[in-house]
Amino acid sequence: MIRPLTIAATAIFLLTGAAAPAPRRIVSLNVCADQYLLALxxxxxxxxxxxxxxxxxxxxAAAKARGIPILRSGTEEVLAIQPDLILGFPIGPGMVAGAPPGRWATLGLASAESYPMILGQIRAxxxxxxxxxxxxxxxxxxxxDLAALPHAKGKGVAAYYQRRGYMTGTGTLVDDLMRxxxxxxxxxxxxxxxxxxxxLEQMVAARPDWLIVESATDRVQDQGTEMLHHPALRAIPRISLPQSWTVCGGPAYVQAAQRLTARLNGQR
Structure with a gap:
C-alpha cells in the first residue's frame, strides 16, 4: 500500500485539559492510535x-478490536459519544470539526518513523x-524481544518495493527496521x-540483494501487483511482510524485525 504523505520528522504529542482521573470514554480516530489503545x-x-x-x-491488532464499537459516520458520531479523551492525528483544534474548543482532552500522534518514536508514543x-x-x-x-534477536547472517542491500513500483525510502519505519x-x-x-x-528497469539494474514486499502482493491481483512478479525480478530473494506490521508504529515493530531476521537467516 502506498502510504499517504503524513511523515513527520519528530513525534508531536499534544495533551490538553487539566489533570483528571483515568478517562472512561476514549475514542481513537485512526488505525495507528487504535493499536496503542488496544495494547494499553x-x-x-x-x-x-x-x-x-x-x-x-x-x-x-485487528483481532483485539472485535466487540468494540467502530466509528462509521464521522464527526456526528464522535460528538454523540461525548468522549473524555480523543486519540489520533491530525493534531490541533481541528481534530474533530464542530467540537467546542477545549471541550475534550486530545492526544495527537504524528507518524512514528523510528523505534525511539514508537517508545515515546507508547509512554504518551x-x-x-x-x-x-x-x-x-x-x-x-x-x-x-529485540535484544534476543539472533545475529542476521544475510546482509546486503534491500529494497522495500510496493505496487506500481513505489519504493520506501530513508527516514521511514521500514528504513529503521532495515538498519x-x-x-x-x-x-x-x-x-x-x-x-x-x-x-522496473531501474530496480533490475540496481540489483538489490533482497526485495521486501507486502504479503498482500504475494499473488498477482491487478496491474499494480503484476509488475512485482515480472520474470526479471524472480532471481532476487524476497522477504514478505504483512502491511499491518509496518504501516504504523507500535508493538508489531518487533514482529517485523523477527520476520526479517528469520528470513535473512534462511528460515521461511
Missing amino acids: ADPRQIAALSRFARDPELSA VARAIGHPDRGEALIARMNR RVGLTNLAAKLGKAALAQVP
Missing part, C-alpha cells in the same frame, strides 16, 4: 475505534489513559526520498 487500555475504557480497526490488512498514550505502568511493561517486553537487522536501504544508495517511484 482496559476494554471498558474504549468507547470507539477507527473504521479500519478490524481490517487485518491495516491493523496488526499510557500516561494519557491512566496506565503508565503498562506502557513501561510493554516497552520492557519489546526491548527484551536494525543490518540491511542497507537501496533508496539511500539511489538518493531517493521517503516514497519514490522506481521503474
Whole structure:
C-alpha cells in the first residue's frame, strides 16, 4: 500500500485539559492510535475505534478490536459519544470539526518513523489513559524481544518495493527496521526520498540483494501487483511482510524485525 504523505520528522504529542482521573470514554480516530489503545487500555475504557480497526490488512491488532464499537459516520458520531479523551492525528483544534474548543482532552500522534518514536508514543498514550505502568511493561517486553534477536547472517542491500513500483525510502519505519537487522536501504544508495517511484528497469539494474514486499502482493491481483512478479525480478530473494506490521508504529515493530531476521537467516 502506498502510504499517504503524513511523515513527520519528530513525534508531536499534544495533551490538553487539566489533570483528571483515568478517562472512561476514549475514542481513537485512526488505525495507528487504535493499536496503542488496544495494547494499553482496559476494554471498558474504549468507547470507539477507527473504521479500519478490524481490517487485518491495516491493523496488526485487528483481532483485539472485535466487540468494540467502530466509528462509521464521522464527526456526528464522535460528538454523540461525548468522549473524555480523543486519540489520533491530525493534531490541533481541528481534530474533530464542530467540537467546542477545549471541550475534550486530545492526544495527537504524528507518524512514528523510528523505534525511539514508537517508545515515546507508547509512554504518551499510557500516561494519557491512566496506565503508565503498562506502557513501561510493554516497552520492557519489546526491548527484551529485540535484544534476543539472533545475529542476521544475510546482509546486503534491500529494497522495500510496493505496487506500481513505489519504493520506501530513508527516514521511514521500514528504513529503521532495515538498519536494525543490518540491511542497507537501496533508496539511500539511489538518493531517493521517503516514497519514490522506481521503474522496473531501474530496480533490475540496481540489483538489490533482497526485495521486501507486502504479503498482500504475494499473488498477482491487478496491474499494480503484476509488475512485482515480472520474470526479471524472480532471481532476487524476497522477504514478505504483512502491511499491518509496518504501516504504523507500535508493538508489531518487533514482529517485523523477527520476520526479517528469520528470513535473512534462511528460515521461511
